[in-house]
Amino acid sequence: MSVLEHPAEHRTRRRRGALLANLRTGLRRNWLALLGIVIIFVVLTAAATSVVWTPYPVGLQGLGVPYAGPSLAHPFGLDHAGRDLLSRVMGGAAIAMVVGVGTSLLTAVVGILLGMLAGFYRGWVDTVVSTIISIWYGIPDLLVALLFVVFLGRGLQNIIIAITLTRWMEMARLVRGQTLSLRERDYVEAARAAGTRDRNLVLRHILPNAAGPIIVQATYLLPQAILFEAFLSYLGLGVRPPAPSWGTMAADGFRAIQFAPHTVLAPAIAISLTLLAFNWVGDGLRDAFDPRMRQQ
Amino acid sequence: MVTYAIRRTLLVVFGAIVVSSAVFIGVRQLPGNAFLSDRVSPSQAEELIHYYHLDEPWPRQYVRWIGGLFQGDLGESFVYRGQSVLTLLAPKIRVSLGLGAAALSVTVVVGLSLGLVAGIRQNQWIDYTASTAAVVSYSLPNFFIATLLVLLTSTALYRLTHGAFYYEIGWGQLSQIPVPAIALGLPYSGIVARQMRAGIIDELRQDYVRTAWSKGLSESAVVLRHVMRNALIPVVTILGPVATTILTGGLVVENIFGIPGLGREFINSILTRDYNMTVAIFTLYSLFVGVVNVSIDLLYPVLDPKIRL
Numbered sequence: 067m068s069v070l071e072h073p074a075e076h077r078t079r080r081r082r083g084a085l086l087a088n089l090r091t092g093l094r095r096n097w098l099a100l101l102g103i104v105i106i107f108v109v110l111t112a113a114a115t116s117v118v119w120t121p122y123p124v125g126l127q128g129l130g131v132p133y134a135g136p137s138l139a140h141p142f143g144l145d146h147a148g149r150d151l152l153s154r155v156m157g158g159a160a161i162a163m164v165v166g167v168g169t170s171l172l173t174a175v176v177g178i179l180l181g182m183l184a185g186f187y188r189g190w191v192d193t194v195v196s197t198i199i200s201i202w203y204g205i206p207d208l209l210v211a212l213l214f215v216v217f218l219g220r221g222l223q224n225i226i227i228a229i230t231l232t233r234w235m236e237m238a239r240l241v242r243g244q245t246l247s248l249r250e251r252d253y254v255e256a257a258r259a260a261g262t263r264d265r266n267l268v269l270r271h272i273l274p275n276a277a278g279p280i281i282v283q284a285t286y287l288l289p290q291a292i293l294f295e296a297f298l299s300y301l302g303l304g305v306r307p308p309a310p311s312w313g314t315m316a317a318d319g320f321r322a323i324q325f326a327p328h329t330v331l332a333p334a335i336a337i338s339l340t341l342l343a344f345n346w347v348g349d350g351l352r353d354a355f356d357p358r359m360r361q362q
Numbered sequence: 363m364v365t366y367a368i369r370r371t372l373l374v375v376f377g378a379i380v381v382s383s384a385v386f387i388g389v390r391q392l393p394g395n396a397f398l399s400d401r402v403s404p405s406q407a408e409e410l411i412h413y414y415h416l417d418e419p420w421p422r423q424y425v426r427w428i429g430g431l432f433q434g435d436l437g438e439s440f441v442y443r444g445q446s447v448l449t450l451l452a453p454k455i456r457v458s459l460g461l462g463a464a465a466l467s468v469t470v471v472v473g474l475s476l477g478l479v480a481g482i483r484q485n486q487w488i489d490y491t492a493s494t495a496a497v498v499s500y501s502l503p504n505f506f507i508a509t510l511l512v513l514l515t516s517t518a519l520y521r522l523t524h525g526a527f528y529y530e531i532g533w534g535q536l537s538q539i540p541v542p543a544i545a546l547g548l549p550y551s552g553i554v555a556r557q558m559r560a561g562i563i564d565e566l567r568q569d570y571v572r573t574a575w576s577k578g579l580s581e582s583a584v585v586l587r588h589v590m591r592n593a594l595i596p597v598v599t600i601l602g603p604v605a606t607t608i609l610t611g612g613l614v615v616e617n618i619f620g621i622p623g624l625g626r627e628f629i630n631s632i633l634t635r636d637y638n639m640t641v642a643i644f645t646l647y648s649l650f651v652g653v654v655n656v657s658i659d660l661l662y663p664v665l666d667p668k669i670r671l
Contacts, residue, residue: 204655206610208614209613217388
């Protein structure tokens with residue numbers, strides 16, 4: 067390896083430091099983002115706790131009168147089968163988090179891979195990827211996901227793949243644009259002149275500098291994925307019951323809206339708060355990474 | 363521009379045919395068929411399977427389907443036997459498109475007003491309120507908004523509505539449209555508002571705006587005649603995906619309110635294995651989404667004559 071690579075690498079590391087510093091000051095100024103982080107922390111804790119402990123077993127029926135309202139023993143009340151709604155909302159948090167994080171990561175991998183290929187090699191690779199992206203945008207997403215889940219079964223991993231299938235384009239387009247602009251920078255040129263291989267150019271010089279927008283996009287994707295799973299479950303084609311998906315619970319509760327509104331409100335408020343929190347954090351991250359937005 | 367429109371439309375049609383073909387082949391790999399019912403004897407089922415050519419290998423079925431497609435024939439329904447899928451779907455298309463259009467109007471009107479107010483009063487309390495309302499709106503799933511609206515209309519606003527929205531009493535009265543349309547359209551108004559606000563703020567700092575002010579124009583003239591038009595360009599960029607999401611989101615809302623549209627029929631058709639119906643609805647949705655996207659892209663040159671397509 068040549069001498070030239072060291073200063074370039076050093077610069078990358080310093081920029082990464084600056085990125086973190088920006089992030090810290092940016093987030094501190096934005097109390098909505100902080101509130102979002104607190105809510106996400108609560109949801110994550112509930113999700114993690116539900117794996118080992120819930121107030122009542124998630125699937126245990128007949129704990130009391132069906133549709134019983136909130137009480138001390140059951141703070142969120144009971145559902146149509148007399149199951150404890152607090153326990154089920156906690157279990158739902160785990161499902162939502164797995165779907166959200168899983169989709170976010172998978173989309174990032176697919177999007178980065180395709181976007182980098184298109185942006186870095188340009189030419190026919192770019193033409194192919196870009197055409198696929200523009201055709202894919204014209205596909206009705208919810209319908210594709212529904213069919214996919216019906217074809218391959220309603221497991222969690224299939225739902226994650228189905229949502230990724232409808233959401234990878236934004237990430238790919240973003241990464242492609244970033245790569246197109248970053249590959250022309252002087253430090254990339256310098257590294258290339260020093261004989262750095264393509265793989266290292268991409269991994270050490272381009273990807274770290276595109277990290278900011280990618281992280282922001284991945285953060286926005288998380289609530290979208292959670293919402294999407296809730297839609298699928300609401301339609302009865304998401305995670306198989308009796309698994310406590312928020313969407314399934316809301317659909318069940320909607321039927322009892324006239325006399326037991328708590329059964330629909332509990333999961334609906336849980337999902338709305340979670341989405342709100344992630345969107346706030348996403349906005350905060352975007353402002354932190356993009357100084358132009360911060361000045362506004 | 364005409365060539366552009368034609369090229370894009372052709373791409374839409376091509377894309378719709380490609381994905382519909384994938385769905386056509388895919389549904390045939392599903393277990394079960396449409397004729398597994400107590401009311402159909404095994405010999406009748408066999409007859410029906412033969413009648414609908416389901417006993418042939420799928421490549422031959424596919425060739426037949428593609429041939430029909432180019433003649434505007436999407437086949438017969440397996441469940442409503444003997445009736446053409448398109449005849450069955452015609453009234454549902456009207457319902458779904460009507461709901462979608464109403465919802466998109468809600469999105470655009472609410473979104474643009476929120477964004478406009480927030481943008482011209484940047485960093486004042488009204489901006490904070492409008493911006494927060496925007497984030498909240500797109501964090502609420504449409505079934506939650508539907509829930510709140512139903513609770514509201516069945517209690518506080520009962521006098522106005524008589525609860526006419528959420529019972530399955532048929533569809534067709536004008537009074538039934540607003541509640542589902544708000545439930546469907548409101549979540550996305552936040553996205554439009556955010557884009558509009560950013561656009562307004564960007565444009566207000568431009569030189570031509572200072573010129574307009576210095577000519578002594580009133581605020582409404584500056585904002586509505588000069589700023590608005592340019593600020594709309596970034597809004598149009600996201601309008602395509604938003605319209606797509608609203609059209610397909612209709613699937614959920616139609617199920618909530620029991621609206622007899624395409625979305626409900628789509629889910630039913632999957633569950634009853636009515637393949638021709640599934641594929642037809644999918645094709646229609648792809649075409650609608652594509653056409654909406656193309657028409658929205660054609661708005662660019664209207665807003666900005668410098669943009670040539």
